[in-house]
Amino acid sequence: MADDTPWSAPAAAGPLDATVRVPGSKSVTNRAYVLAALSTGPTVVRAPLDSRDTRLMLAALDRLGAVSERVDDGVRIRPVTQGSGEVGVDLGNAGTVARFTPAPAALGSRTVHFDGDPAIRRRPVGPLLRALTDLGADIADDGRGAVPFVVRGHGHLRGGAVDLDASASSQFLSALLLAGPAFDEGVTVRLRGSPPSEPHIAMTVEMLRDFGAAPERRPDGFHVPPARLARDEFTVEPDLSGAAPFVVAPLLSGGSVRIAGWPTATTQPGDWLRSLVAELGGGTVLDDTGLTVTGGDSLAGRTLDLHEVGELTPVVAALLCFADGPSEIRGVAHLRGHETDRLAALATELSALGGDVTETAGGLRIRPAPLHAGTFHTYDDHRLVMAGAVLALRVPGLRVEDPATVGKTFPGFVPLWERVVAGASPGDDGDDGGPTGTTDDG
Structure with missing residues (x-):
């Protein structure tokens, strides 16, 4: 896919039923x-x-x-x-x-x-x-x-x-x-x-x-005192922040998505997503083989402090655009110094699609408003591509600019997402479940 070709991100036609394996952190x-x-x-x-x-x-x-x-x-x-x-x-x-x-x-x-x-x-x-x-x-x-x-x-x-x-x-x-x-x-x-x-x-x-x-x-x-570092082998966990779009998708489309290999114990910020799903009315089951997320009946507005998990803000902001009440994201002023000024970019792009999103000193304020199709600009920011994919679940005809920029942390995200939204299960054996091997405050 050429960098200058917008991606017609798929809308969900019904409840999801998929298993995915995300690449390493x-x-x-x-x-x-x-x-x-x-x-x-x-x-x-x-x-x-x-x-x-x-x-x-x-x-x-x-x-x-x-x-x-x-x-x-x-x-x-x-x-x-x-x-x-x-x-x-x-x-x-x-x-x-x-x-x-x-x-x-x-x-x-x-x-x-x-x-x-x-x-x-x-x-x-x-x-x-x-x-x-x-x-x-x-x-x-x-x-x-x-x-x-x-x-x-x-x-x-x-x-x-x-x-x-x-x-x-x-x-x-x-x-x-x-x-x-x-x-x-x-x-x-x-x-x-x-x-x-x-x-x-x-x-x-x-x-x-x-x-x-x-x-x-x-x-x-x-x-940290002086030390002689040594390790023969080290194995990388799957990227839980990169899994964010797949985790929140059932909250907007219904059904369930299973993320294979989700660790039962981890320091990764993305593990917070399990708490978010529960707070927003969805269900999660974590076992030795992975995490299964199931959608709930509705999506209530929330005030969330994302200071410790700021990299999840674009996907969470996209999700909250479909809540049935106002929401606020706090504690993420530092996102103005990431790949782009993520707060300004999100406020601009979500509002351009009909959303009611404004910047605050430390985050974003999001009020319910109907969204319409258009082009979601991504500012060379991989997290914004993921946010655009989430928006498109409920906004048919949405185009996401420069989808190739997601290769910064998640090569193969676009075809994997398309298979999930189409209802096909890519499998969890690593052969056809997307790339192996992903993302920032990091």
């Missing part, structure tokens, strides 16, 4: 790749997401000296090696790559030039670059605190204690914690401001422990 995949690159020996990362963002991460680590190769059901990554000369890293529009790779660059011996898509230049990185500089990194950004920037590696990083304002992105904190074991003195991060998406921080801490580090949570932040 982008957040977990890219953290695992970084930890593998900083380990003392090779690591095989199994069932990873294979998407633009994860390929950008592998390419960036390769430029830093961590060579990777494809193996059965995964990727083998060798530790970062010292080198010399100047190299360039393409960040694309991947926040995890922009935030997680400068520290490994500072630990190497190369001069690394970071740049990417025009959109990445608008995404915040300044607090992280300042913290790395305070910890001994040699970074040149012309004082802008933004992409592009240059990291001059000197073979090690002193580390120690640092103050960090992570209110714009939890990835700033995760970036320091992931690399902390490789710093001479480890790292002690004193937080100034409350970071969003606590589940992503918990994910980082848990994965550090999986690789042999000993992170500690303190009243004012975190401490």
